[in-house]
Every structure is written in C-alpha cells, then in structure tokens.
Amino acid sequence: MADGANGANGSLATSASKDELLSYYRDMLLIRRFEERAGQLYGMGLIGGFCHLYIGQEAVVVGMQAALKDGDQVITAYRDHGHMLATGMSANGVMAELTGRRDGYSKGKGGSMHMFSVEKGFYGGHGIVGAQVSLGTGIGFANKYRNDGKVCLTYFGDGAANQGQVYESFNMAAVWKLPVVFVIENNQYAMGTSIQRSTSETHLHRRGISFNIPGEEVDGMDVVAVREAGKRAVEHARSGKGPMILEMKTYRYRGHSMSDPAKYRTKEEVDEQKAKHDPIEHVKKQLLDGGHVGEDELKQIDREIRDIVVASAEFAQQSPEPDPSELLTDVYL
Amino acid sequence: MTQILMPALSPTMEEGNLAKWLIKPGDKIEPGQVIAEIETDKATMEVEAVDEGVISEILVPAGSQGVKVNTPIAVLDGEDAAAAPKQEAKPAPAQSAEAASPAPARAPQAAPQPDPELPAGTQLVKISLRDALRDAMAEEMRRDPNVFLMGEEVAQYQGAYKVSRGLLDEFGPMRVVDTPITEHGFAGLGVGAAMAGLKPIVEFMTWNFAMQAIDQIINSAAKTLYMSGGQIKSSVVFRGPNGAASRVAAQHSQDYSSWYSHVPGLIVIAPYDAADAKGLLKSAIRNPNPVIFLEHEMLYGNEFEIPDVEEWLVPIGKAKVKRAGSDVTVTAHSRMVGFALKAAEHLAEEGIDVEVVDLRTLRPLDTATIIESVKKTNRLVTVEEGWGQSGVGAEICARVASDAFDWLDAPPTRVHQVDAPLAYAANLEALALPGVDDIIEAVKAVMGR
Numbered sequence: 001m002a003d004g005a006n007g008a009n010g011s012l013a014t015s016a017s018k019d020e021l022l023s024y025y026r027d028m029l030l031i032r033r034f035e036e037r038a039g040q041l042y043g044m045g046l047i048g049g050f051c052h053l054y055i056g057q058e059a060v061v062v063g064m065q066a067a068l069k070d071g072d073q074v075i076t077a078y079r080d081h082g083h084m085l086a087t088g089m090s091a092n093g094v095m096a097e098l099t100g101r102r103d104g105y106s107k108g109k110g111g112s113m114h115m116f117s118v119e120k121g122f123y124g125g126h127g128i129v130g131a132q133v134s135l136g137t138g139i140g141f142a143n144k145y146r147n148d149g150k151v152c153l154t155y156f157g158d159g160a161a162n163q164g165q166v167y168e169s170f171n172m173a174a175v176w177k178l179p180v181v182f183v184i185e186n187n188q189y190a191m192g193t194s195i196q197r198s199t200s201e202t203h204l205h206r207r208g209i210s211f212n213i214p215g216e217e218v219d220g221m222d223v224v225a226v227r228e229a230g231k232r233a234v235e236h237a238r239s240g241k242g243p244m245i246l247e248m249k250t251y252r253y254r255g256h257s258m259s260d261p262a263k264y265r266t267k268e269e270v271d272e273q274k275a276k277h278d279p280i281e282h283v284k285k286q287l288l289d290g291g292h293v294g295e296d297e298l299k300q301i302d303r304e305i306r307d308i309v310v311a312s313a314e315f316a317q318q319s320p321e322p323d324p325s326e327l328l329t330d331v332y333l
Numbered sequence: 334m335t336q337i338l339m340p341a342l343s344p345t346m347e348e349g350n351l352a353k354w355l356i357k358p359g360d361k362i363e364p365g366q367v368i369a370e371i372e373t374d375k376a377t378m379e380v381e382a383v384d385e386g387v388i389s390e391i392l393v394p395a396g397s398q399g400v401k402v403n404t405p406i407a408v409l410d411g412e413d414a415a416a417a418p419k420q421e422a423k424p425a426p427a428q429s430a431e432a433a434s435p436a437p438a439r440a441p442q443a444a445p446q447p448d449p450e451l452p453a454g455t456q457l458v459k460i461s462l463r464d465a466l467r468d469a470m471a472e473e474m475r476r477d478p479n480v481f482l483m484g485e486e487v488a489q490y491q492g493a494y495k496v497s498r499g500l501l502d503e504f505g506p507m508r509v510v511d512t513p514i515t516e517h518g519f520a521g522l523g524v525g526a527a528m529a530g531l532k533p534i535v536e537f538m539t540w541n542f543a544m545q546a547i548d549q550i551i552n553s554a555a556k557t558l559y560m561s562g563g564q565i566k567s568s569v570v571f572r573g574p575n576g577a578a579s580r581v582a583a584q585h586s587q588d589y590s591s592w593y594s595h596v597p598g599l600i601v602i603a604p605y606d607a608a609d610a611k612g613l614l615k616s617a618i619r620n621p622n623p624v625i626f627l628e629h630e631m632l633y634g635n636e637f638e639i640p641d642v643e644e645w646l647v648p649i650g651k652a653k654v655k656r657a658g659s660d661v662t663v664t665a666h667s668r669m670v671g672f673a674l675k676a677a678e679h680l681a682e683e684g685i686d687v688e689v690v691d692l693r694t695l696r697p698l699d700t701a702t703i704i705e706s707v708k709k710t711n712r713l714v715t716v717e718e719g720w721g722q723s724g725v726g727a728e729i730c731a732r733v734a735s736d737a738f739d740w741l742d743a744p745p746t747r748v749h750q751v752d753a754p755l756a757y758a759a760n761l762e763a764l765a766l767p768g769v770d771d772i773i774e775a776v777k778a779v780m781g782r
Contacts, residue, residue, distance in 0.1 A: 036364050040383040043340025044403055050344070055365070073529070107562035114560035123528055123565065128552050134518050135553060138525020145481070145507060145531060165549075168518025175513070253365075259343030261376035274365075330563040331597050333621040 016224045018292040024066070024223045025283045026301055028058035031082040032280060033309045034091055035254075038081065038098055041313060042258050047098045051112050054082035056253035059279035060185055061086035063226025064153055064246075067234045071148075075123040075136040076155035078113035079185075079252075083155065087120040091312035101319035108322040109330065123152075130156065130163030133182070137169040140180035140243070151179045151237045159190025161204050167211075170243070174211045177242035181233045182208075184247045185220065191256040192264040205247035213243050220248030221277045251277065335384065336405035339393070342371065342378045349373045351397045351406060360388045362409070369406070386411015446648040448612075457638040465607035465639060466496050466572075466628065469614035470534060474504055477532060480618055483510040483523060484536030484573075493538045494574060494633055520546030520571070524553045524623075527569040532618060537573035540589045540627065547592075554623035555598030570617045572626035575603070576668065576718045577766055579631070583754035588719030590666065593625040594695040594728075600649060601696040603627040605670035607637035609693055612647025620649060629668040652699035654706065658688035661712040661776050664703060664729055666692040669716045669767065676772035685780055695725060700732050707737045712779045713745040716772055721749040743779040748772055 016024070035053045042051050054061075057079075065074075065086040076083045084094050089105065097104025097115050105115040113127040123139060126132040136154030143150040160166060161184055173180050184204045188195050195202050205215030214236070218229040226248065233244040251273045255262040262270070287293045339349065350372040356362055362382045369380045390408040393400055400406065460468075474480045481504075486493045488501040488511040501509040512519040516537065523535040537543040543550065554567040577586035594601045600622050604610040610628065617624040639645070655670060656677050665673040670691045677687035688706050692698065707713050713733055715726030726747035733745055751765045 033364065036381070036383045039381070040340070043342065043380075044338055045341050048344060075525075105562065106560055106564070109562050110560040114557075116557075116561040116564045118564055123525075124557070124561070126553070128548060131521060131549060131553055134521020134549060135525035135528065137518070138522035138527070139529040140525075141522055142526045142529035142531045145526070165517045165521060168513075168515040169522065171513055171515065172518055172522060255378075259346075259373075259375065259378075261378045263376065330559045330561075332600075333558065333563075333566055 016227070018287070018290070020066070021283055021287050021292065022301070024059075024062050025280065025287060025298070026305065027062045027065075027086060028223065028280045028283065029302065029305045030091070030308065031058045031062070031085050033305050034085060034095070034312070035081060037309045037313050038095065039254070039258065041095075041099065041316070046317060047112070048100065049111055050078070051098070051258045052079040052256065053254045053258070054079055054252070056273065056279075057185060057187060057220065057250045058082060059223040059226050059282075060183070060220045060248045060250055063223040064183060064230045066223075066227040067230030068151070068153065071121065071150050072234070073121045073123055073136075073139050073143075073150060073152040074155070075132045075139060075152065076125070077129060077132050077157065077160060078125070078127050079157070080113065080115065080125045084115055084117070084122055084125070087117065087122045089115075089117045089120050089122060091308050092315040095312040095316035096319045099316040099319070100321065101316060102322045102326070103315070103319035107326060107330075109326065130160040130165050132156065133160065133163070133166045133169045137173050137178060137180055140173060140178035141176065143179050144176065149238060151181060151234050153181050153183055153234075155183045155185060157190065158184065158186040158188060158195050158199065158204060159193075161207060162190075162199060170208055170211045170213055173243040174208075174213050177240060179237040179240075180243045181230070181237050182213075182243060182245045184245065185250055186247055187250050187252045189252070189256070189264065192260070192262075194264065203247070205245050208243075208245045213245055215245035215247060217247045217249060220250035221279045221282065223279055223283060334389070335386075335409050335411075336392075337368070337382075337407040337409055339400045339402050339404040339406050340371070340380055341402045342373050343375065346373050346402060348399050348401045351393050351395060351400050352377060354391060354395045356388050358388050358390055362386065362388060384409060384411060447651065448647055448653070449645075451640050451642065456641040458641045459636045460607050460639050461634055461636050462607045462610055462628070463494065463496050463633040465611040465637070466614055467498060467500065469611045470497070470618070471500060471503065473615055473618040474500070474508060477618075479530065480532045480534065481508040481510065482534045482536060483512055483519060485512055485514055485538050487511060487536050492536075494630060496633070497536070516542050516545040517549065521549040521553065523569050523571075524549055524567050527554070527567045527623075528557065528565050532568050534570045534572060534618060537571065539585060539630070540573055540575040541585050541587055543571065543573070543589070550593075550599075550623070550625070551596055555596050558622075559598060566621050567623045568621045570614070570624045570626055572614070572617075573628060574630035574633070575627035576629055577755055577762070580757060580759060580762060582757040586755040588717065588750070589625075590627060590695055590717060590719055591724045591728075593627075594698070594725065595723075596696075599623055599625055599696060600694070601625045601627070602649065602694050603667040604693055605632070605665075605667055605691055607635075608639040608645070609647050609653070609691070611639060612645045613649065613693065616646050616649050627667060631668055632671075647693070650694045650697045650699060652693055652702040653691045654688060654702070655691045656687065656689040658686040658710065660686040660710055661714060661779055662688050662690060662703070662706040662710045663714045663716060663772065663776065664690045664692055664726075665716040666695060666725070667718065669718055672767070672769045673716055673772055675769045676776065679769070679773055680776055685776060685782075687776060692725070698728065698732075700736065703729060704733065704737050707733050708740045711740055711742040713741070714748060714772065714775045714779055715745065716748040716767060718767060719750055720752060721747055722752070724749055743781065746775045746779050748775045
C-alpha cells in the first residue's frame with residue numbers, strides 16, 4: 001500500500017509463512033465477524049449502553065499479539081473486544097459480558113468497556129480515556145520490580161494521546177526503563193474530531209522524543225508489518241532498554257460508538273479505506289496470490305468462524321442475568 | 334430464511350424512520366454491506382448486513398415512519414440465515430419480585446474485631462506519630478517483599494515530612510521510589526502495579542495534591558474489583574497528610590474525609606494517636622482493598638504512648654471509646670480527637686461527663702459503637718475538621734436519627750469548619766477551623782446549658 005491516508009512508508013513486511021498468514025486471517029476474521037454480530041445484538045436491544053466496535057483495526061491487535069510471549073500483558077481502553085479475542089479470551093465469555101449475563105468475563109458487572117482475564121494477561125478494558133496508560137505503566141513497573149522478563153503492551157488511541165497522564169507515564173517509563181510498549185492506535189478520529197483539528201504534532205510516534213522514547217510509524221492495516229514492528233519494540237522493552245512507541249496508522253470503519261453516524265468524514269474516505277486498505281482482504285490476497293490456499297479453503301475458515309460467532313451470540317442470550325445477590329459482591333475482598 | 338430487524342442505533346432509541354433501502358429483492362448481500370439508511374432522533378445512520386445471503390422480500394418500504402425497534406424489515410435467504418439470532422430472542426426477563434430480595438444497603442464485610450488484648454506487663458513506650466508510621470511501613474516491608482513505597486521525596490530526601498526516614502537505606506531504591514511530581518501518573522502507576530499483584534504504598538506529599546489523581550483512585554482503584562467480577566484487585570494504600578496545616582491557605586488546607594468515605598470500594602482510615610496510626614497502617618498494608626489513609630501534619634511530631642509488643646495490629650472498621658462518659662457522646666477523628674479530649678476535660682470541671690468516640694475508620698464506619706454510646710448518653714455532638722455539608726457528621730447524624738431516634742434527648746449537633754475556603758490570615762484561619770472552644774460550646778448547647 002504505497003498510497004492512501006494510512007501512509008506508512010510502504011510495507012516493511014517481511015514474508016510470513018502460510019500457517020502464520022492463515023492464523024492471522026482466522027484471528028482477524030473472528031474479530032470482524034464477532035463485532036458485526038455484536039452490532040446486530042446491539043440493534044436488537046440485547047446489548048446496552050456504549051458499544052465501540054473494532055472493525056477495520058483488526059491487524060493491529062492480531063499482529064501485536066504475534067509479537068508477544070506467554071505471560072506478557074495487554075491493557076487498553078474501551079474499544080477492546082478485538083484485544084480480548086486476540087489474547088485468546090473466549091468469544092462466548094466476551095459476548096455474554098456484552099449482553100450483561102452471568103457467564104460474561106465480569107459476571108455481567110462490567111460490560112463492553114470493562115472486561116479482564118488475568119489468565120490471558122488481559123488487564124482491561126478501561127472506560128476513562130488515557131487512564132489505562134498509567135495503569136499499563138504500573139504493570140510494567142511490576143514486571144521490572146519482579147525482574148520476570150514480561151512486557152506490558154499498553155494501547156491507546158489518537159484521542160488519548162492528548163491526555164496529560166500519558167506524558168506523566170512516558171516520563172516515568174523512560175526514567176525507570178520500564179518494559180512497556182506504548183501502542184498508539186491512530187485511527188485518525190477522536191470520536192468526531194480529526195487528528196488534524198485536535199493535535200499539534202500529528203505524527204504521534206514523535207510524541208516520545210522529549211522523553212527519549214524511540215517511536216516508529218507502522219502500517220496498522222498490514223498485519224505482518226505490525227508483527228515485525230511489534231517484535232522490534234517488544235524486544236527493545238524486554239532487553240531492559242525501556243519503553244518504545246509504535247504508532248499504528250489504522251482506520252475504524254464504523255462510528256465511534258453504535259450511536260455515532262460518523263458524519264465528520266466522507267463516505268468516499270471510508271469506502272476507499274475499505275476497498276484499498278482492508279487488513280483482512282490484504283492477507284486474503286497474500287494467501288491466494290501466493291498459491292497457499294484456494295477460495296474453498298478460505299470459505300471453510302469463514303464457515304468455522306461464523307459458527308463460533310453464532311454460537312457465542314446464542315450463548316450470550318441463553319446465559320442468565322446475574323443473580324441479584326451479585327449486586328453487593330466484589331465491592332470488597 | 335431469517336428476518337432482518339429494525340435495529341436500535343443508540344442506547345435510548347425505541348423507533349426510527351426507514352429512510353432508504355440500498356438493496357432490493359433478489360440482491361445478494363455480504364456481511365458489512367450497507368443495506369439501508371435509518372433516521373433516528375439524532376442522525377441518519379447506515380445499517381450494515383451481518384449475514385450473507387439473498388434478499389427475498391422487503392417488509393417495510395422506504396419512507397416508513399416510526400418503525401419500532403426489532404420490527405422485521407426484510408427477509409434474507411442464505412446459509413447463514415438459519416444460524417442468525419431469532420427475532421424472539423429478547424433480553425432475559427428482569428428477575429421476579431420475590432427473587433430480588435431487598436439488598437442490604439452496604440456491601441457485607443467481616444465484622445470488625447476488637448483491639449488485641451495486651452499481655453500482662455506490656456510496657457508502653459513513647460513515640461512520635463511520624464516514627465510510628467515509619468515503623469509500620471518498615472515492618473510490613475520486611476514481612477512482605479511485594480510491599481514498596483513510592484511518592485515525591487520519599488527516598489533520598491527521607492520524606493517531605495520525614496515520615497520515610499531511613500527506609501531507602503534499609504530497602505534500596507527499587508522499594509523506596511522517588512517519583513517525579515506527577516500525582517495523576519504515579520497514582521495510576523501504583524494502581525497498575527497493584528493490579529499486577531504488588532502492594533504499593535503511594536505517598537502523597539499532601540492529600541491536596543491527590544486531587545490530580547482522584548480519577549485513578551476512584552475510577553481505577555475503587556471500582557475495578559467490581560467491574561471485573563472479582564478478578565482484579567487493587568491492594569494499594571494511598572497515604573499522606575490531610576487537612577489544615579498552619580497558614581498555608583485554601584489550596585493546601587483541605588480535609589478529604591467525607592470525599593473518600595463516599596465511595597464504595599475504598600476503605601478510609603483517619604487515626605489520631607501513634608498506636609492507632611501504627612496498628613492501622615499495618616492492617617491497611619495487609620488489607621487486599623484500596624485504602625485511603627489520612628494522616629495529620631499537625632500531629633506528626635506529637636509523642637504518644639504505644640504498646641511495646643512484637644506485632645501491633647489495630648483492626649480496621651472499629652471505633653474506640655477514648656474517654657468513657659455518661660452525659661453526651663462526642664465523635665471525632667484525626668486531629669479533632671485531641672480537641673475533643675481537651676474539651677471533655679474542661680467540661681468535666683463543669684460537671685458534664687463527655688464520652689469521646691474516636692472513629693479511627695471512616696469507611697466502613699463503626700455505626701454500632703456510635704449507636705451504643707448514644708443510647709447510653711442520649712446526646713450527640715459530631716466533630717470534624719472539614720466542611721459540614723455532606724460531611725462525616727452529617728452521615729453520623731443520619732444514622733443515629735435512623736437507628737436511635739427514640740434515645741435522643743436533644744437534636745444532634747455538628748461541629749465543623751465554616752462554609753468557606755480556608756483563609757490565610759491567622760485570625761480568620763482560627764475562626765474558620767473547629768477548636769476546643771467550639772466543641773465545648775456545642776456540648777453545652779445539647780446539654781441545654
């Protein structure tokens with residue numbers, strides 16, 4: 001992708017094996033189909049409140065996850081369903097949390113924006129823009145304190161990049177050389193405000209310069225490019241050199257949340273992204289052009305993914321609401 | 334075959350207008366394809382297909398107004414169709430009335446234990462409040478390698494108020510961490526470290542500066558256990574001096590007792606003397622919940638007697654009767670306990686026998702000890718350094734009115750700071766803050782003298 005708003009300096013992607021590409025295709029497709037189904041359940045009134053879909057940005061979490069080791073941690077804000085699925089959390093548990101049922105990851109008490117799985121290294125799921133950056137830096141502090149070799153991926157968006165505590169965290173992460181990779185998912189709109197209107201330095205990978213944190217711009221629509229950048233950054237952090245910033249140039253196809261008609265950008269802009277830069281189509285093309293697979297094999301994967309997602313929607317509707325006794329549990333230990 | 338339903342496109346939408354169809358019967362559609370435009374009360378939104386298939390019928394024509402959410406608007410034939418959620422799928426019904434038994438007003442916690450019995454012959458030794466706090470931290474850091482202290486000037490400077498004196502030498506810079514001046518960031522960092530299993534003690538140079546960090550304290554530390562269904566704990570102690578010091582004016586002189594005691598998920602402790610400060614801080618560090626520990630700068634240098642025992646723990650959630658009396662109950666916490674005790678001495682000379690209840694913990698508040706005292710004295714004066722509105726005293730008065738109304742012989746009275754920011758001028762500052770004379774006056778008033 002040499003052109004377009006996503007503008008990374010051409011793809012840095014090195015080759016990936018057939019198995020890797022198939023795995024990324026499957027993982028990205030799971031996120032997309034899951035999100036589409038969540039949107040449908042929202043439309044039916046089965047999911048309430050705020051629901052922020054990840055459609056379009058799938059390559060970021062799938063590529064970054066491929067750069068991690070077991071035990072590494074992930075934390076993000078509220079556009080978080082993709083991160084959860086990428087860490088291996090179950091579609092059933094995530095969807096049941098979206099519907100507010102007892103089999104959800106937070107027993108129905110957290111909802112779309114607040115889910116966690118210590119087992120999978122996923123530390124949320126946080127609803128306050130930017131708060132997860134300090135929290136993720138603290139998880140990195142714990143890794144350094146224990147000297148356990150773990151790295152915490154701390155995700156935030158171009159909107160959160162203007163929150164003060166992000167820079168408080170950059171400073172501490174750099175001065176203490178904490179094993180944290182800051183992944184900025186620059187989807188170019190903070191709710192309805194474009195980065196050009198809100199941000200003086202729009203090249204967000206440069207935001208670490210005054211903290212001596214190296215940054216890199218990455219084509220966030222290319223899963224292999226994401227993985228390669230992710231490997232470099234994670235290795236940098238794990239080796240004791242301190243934090244690194246990856247700016248993922250990406251794009252969300254849907255509005256900020258379900259109730260956002262996204263009139264602040266043109267239909268042509270969105271259509272171009274979908275037509276020319278779609279991360280799933282990109283991998284699909286690599287698989288087909290490389291002669292790795294045929295259409296039939298991909299179709300079979302599509303069916304498997306659809307079955308997982310449909311089952312999760314069914315599970316999320318069958319799971320009962322939390323027992324009223326849960327109202328006052330988990331307030332204190 | 335499946336039906337495509339009129340979607341809800343906002344948390345509050347109940348109906349909308351079907352402005353435009355972008356597909357027609359016979360069209361093959363794919364997931365993600367825009368099939369219609371719907372007008373809500375806020376905007377025109379695009380509707381995308383979720384399932385793959387062929388449109389066999391349009392049920393609601395373009396231009397239809399007031400289409401209710403979940404009305405079938407089109408029919409789709411396709412392999413996905415059978416698997417799509419059925420129309421009758423509805424949110425599970427609300428729990429039946431009998432199932433929703435009335436819930437207690439507060440989350441249950443273990444009943445507080447009484448203070449430990451001291452072995453016969455236990456010596457009392459004198460120690461400043463400052464050193465008692467330091468000893469508590471040092472003992473807990475020796476006991477648990479996951480406990481560490483962070484904050485501004487806690488390490489090399491030995492503490493802005495010298496509370497952490499000597500800790501850097503003993504525990505090193507990984508466990509006694511000088512932070513930049515960055516309250517919001519380091520409070521969040523501390524909570525994150527706690528979520529990952531460490532036990533941070535986060536010192537604020539004063540609680541006034543913690544207002545920069547209050548989002549992390551409340552939204553992250555206090556709520557995440559609940560929002561995670563019990564998975565993620567935040568075992569962190571936030572501590573530092575609270576309330577008015579001396580002549581530092583409004584921004585540096587605020588009592589946060591009622592602010593934090595409003596919040597479920599937090600434990601709030603505000604000790605007066607060194608024995609309670611040490612024993613409660615040790616309990617706070619061991620507690621798995623986020624704890625707000627409010628100290629008082631004006632007491633740091635005061636010396637108190639403390640039991641000379643190997644392990645001194647004071648239970649959280651238990652008030653203490655500091656002075657038994659029969660005529661009137663005075664509740665207080667932190668520095669105000671000392672004022673209440675002085676007032677009680679003066680009043681004793683006038684024949685009024687005051688019972689002073691040191692609240693020690695503000696959340697969970699030990700209502701039982703207060704009620705028991707009021708049932709004995711039949712009169713109540715609450716004392717706090719902070720403002721009156723929505724204050725600790727207001728809460729106590731409400732609980733006493735609710736639980737011991739028939740035992741009251743006079744309206745409960747509150748003593749608190751005047752309803753204004755704290756002034757710099759010495760005379761105005763003295764007028765604003767509650768003191769011994771204010772307590773004496775209030776007690777006399779409820780005694781009808």
